[in-house]
Amino acid sequence: QELASAFPFNPNKAAEYDPDAALAPPEGPSVRPADPIVGASTVTERNGSDKVGSGSPNIGQNPTVGPLDRVRVDSTNRVLTTNQGVPIADNQHSLKAGLRGPTLLEDFILREKITHFDHERIPERIVHARGSAAHGVFECTQAIPEFTRASLLGEVGKQTPVFVRFSTVLGERGSTDTARDVRGFAVKFYTDQGNWDLVGNNIPVFFIQDAMKFPDLVHAAKPEPHFAMPQAGTAHDTFWDFASLMPEITHMLMWAMSDRAIPRSYRTMQGFGVHTYRLVNDEGESHFVKFHWSPKAGTHSLVWDEAVKISGADPDFHRRDLWEAIEAGAYPEYELGLQVFTEEQAEGFSFDVLDATKIVPEELVPIVPVGRMVLNRNPDNFFAETEQVAFCVAHVVPGIDFSNDPLLAGRIHSYVDTQISRLGGPNFHEIPINAPIAQVHNNQRDGIHRQAIHRGRVSYEPNSLGGGCPFQAGAAGLVSFPEPREADDHKVRGKAERFADHYTQATLFWNSQTDVEKQHIINAFRFELSRVQTPAVRERMVSGLMHVDADLAQAVATGLGIREMPTPMPKVMTRELTPEVTASPALSLFARPGDGSIRARRIAIVVADGCEAASLVALAQRLTAEGAVARFVSTALGAVEPTSGDAIEVDVSLEAAPSVLYDAMVLPAGADAVRRLQTDGRTLEFIKDQYRHCKPLLAFGEGAQLLTACGIETDAADPGLIVATTDATDATDAFVAALAKHRHFARETDPPRV
C-alpha cells in the first residue's frame, strides 16, 4: 500500500487495480474535455473521452481501442521510471567502473534510454509529409437520408468527432509552410458506423487522371534526385518538363499557380473531395456526389513576395496560426456542402465526372450545405496524433461509396499500403488516433505490435464454437453499390473520350478570375518557368497555355523573354465540346469574403518613445475585444515612454517578427516617436512590405510622415490606407472594416511601385 502511493501505478494499467480510477479522466493541464459546439443538443462524453459522440451505446465503450484518455500520460507529480516502470534514481550519470573508469554494459538504464532514442523516427509520408492537425466536431445541419444511409448525415444536430490534418504536398517534414503548393485537407470522422476518411485537397481538381501516373508526377515534382533540390517547390526543370508533356495537367496548373496555392491560413482555405463519390440510401439507390468544405472566415491568401519572406521569418506560419487560433478560442469552422447529381445528369455533361481534372461547376449543380465542422482542440502530442494518424481513402462507411474514377481506384490501394511501411506493420489501426469509436470485431489476428487481447479460441468464420460470432451484418453492413457494367466493356488500358479535353475547364477557370487574380497567375507562371533552365520546356509550356487563353500565354511568354510565340501544342481532342458554363464567379477567391470577423488577425501597432499612447491603447483594446491579436512592436524590446500615460511594454521587436507576420499595421502619432522610427531602415522596410502586400495601414497624426518617407501617397483613394487624427473613432472603424476585407489589391502594381 505504501509503495503504491509513493509510486502510483501506470494509469494505463490502473483498471486492473481500481476500475473507477481508470475510467476517470486523468488530471492535469494536458487534458481538457472537448468544447462542444455551442447550442448543440446531442453531445455526450463517455469516460472523459475527447471523441465526442452521438450517444450510441458503443461510444467510448470499446474495450480494445477506447477513448484517447486511456492512453494519455500526464507526468505531473510522478517519479521518473524505466519503460518497465522501475523508478530511476539518477538520470544524469551512466554506470561506471570507477569515476574515471569504463561505462558498464550492465547499465540497462542507459541502454534503454539510448536505444529508444535511436529509434524515435519513423519514415515521413512520401507526399504530404509536412502537416498540422486538430480535433473537432462535425455537426449535421441538414439530414439527407434520401441520399445516404451514412448515419453522420442522418439527423440534424447529430455530432461526430473528427480529427483533421492539413498539409503541403511536396516538402519534407520540416519544410516551410508557405511554399507554393497544394494543401491537403484530410478529415477523419469517427462515426458510429466506423471511420470515414475524406482525404481531400484545397484545390478541387488534380494533376493527373489515372493513378498509373502518380509516381511519375511525384518523382518529377519532388527535389531532383541527383542533388536533392529544390525543397518544397515545383519551380524546377523536372516538374515543368513533365507538366509540359502532360496536357491533362493544364487545369490543375491554373489553380496551382493561383493564390490558392499560398493560403493565408488553413482556416481560410476551401477543401474538396476532388473525385466524384457515390451516396447510397437505404433503398440501395445511388447518386453521384462532390464534397466541398468552405471556411467561415472566407478564402484569403498571401501574396507571393510575402509567402517567400514568411518562409524565412516563420517557416511554421500555418502551424502556428492554427494552433494559436484554437488556443485563443477562435475555432476554425468550415461548412460541408454537397453537389449531388444523378448518373443520367452526369452522362449529359460536356465533361466526364470520372475525370479528376474536371470540376462540376456550381452553376450546373448547386452546392447544398449539410453540415459544419468546428476545430476546437489542439492535439496533446504531435507525434502520437498528427504524425501517426493514418488517413485512407478506402475508409468509407455504409452510405458512401466510390465512383470509377481511375485516380480514386489507385488511392484506395495506396494509402493502406504506404501506412504498413510508414507505421511499421498491419496493426496501425490500433494506434489510438486511428482507432474507431465503433467497435472492432473480426478474425484478423496477430502481427507486429498487436494491442487487442482477443479472448476465446475462435478466430475464423463460420464457426459454431464461438456461437457464430462475430457474424456478418448483411444488409445492415457496408454493401458496395452494384453498379451495372456496360455490355461491351472489355479489359483495356485507355481513357474515355472526354478525358482528352484538356483545356475547356482551364479556360473556364481563367475566365472566372478577377484581374488581380489573373495577374497573380501570370506572375506565378513567370516565376516558376524563369527558374527552369531548359528553354524547350519553357516554350512547350507556353505552347500549351495558348489553348487556355491567348493573353495569358502572351503575358507569360513576355515574362520569359520569348519574343516569337511558339506553335500551339497539338490538341489530343480535335472535336470541340460546348461547355455548359463559360465563367463561374464562384471560382474566384474573392467570391467567399467570409463572415466579416477579424478574429485571429494579427496587427502590429508600432510604438517608440514619444508616441501618443491613448489612441493606440484604445485601438488595441478594441481589436482584442473583437478577437484580433494586437501586438506592440518597436525597434527593440523593453518599455516605451509615451508623451503621456503609462509606459507601453513592447511585445516583440521588428527584428524578431517582421512585417510579413502581420495582417495589418498601425503607425503612431508623436513627432519624437516618428523621428526615431524614421531613422531605422527596418521600420521603413516594414511599412513598405505592408503596403506592397496590400494590407491595411492606419497612421495617426505625424505617423503619416513615415508613409511619405516610404514613397506612399497618403491622399490616394485607397480604403486600406487610413490617415487619421489621434481621436478619430471613425478612422478606427474604417481600419477594422479594412481589416475584415483582408487585402486591398487596388493599390497593387506589377512591378511594385513601393
Ligand code: HDE
Ligand atoms: Fe494522396 N497520398 N494520392 N492525394 N493524399 C497520400 O498516403 C496517392 C491524391 C492526399 O494528412 C499518401 O498516408 C495516390 C489526391 C492527402 O496524412 C499516399 C494518388 C488527393 C494526403 C498517397 C493520390 C490526395 C495524401 C502518402 C493518385 C486529393 C495526406 C502518405 C492516385 C483528393 C493525408 C499517406 C494526411 C497522402 C497516394 C492523389 C490527398 C502515398 C496514389 C487526388 C490530403 O498513399
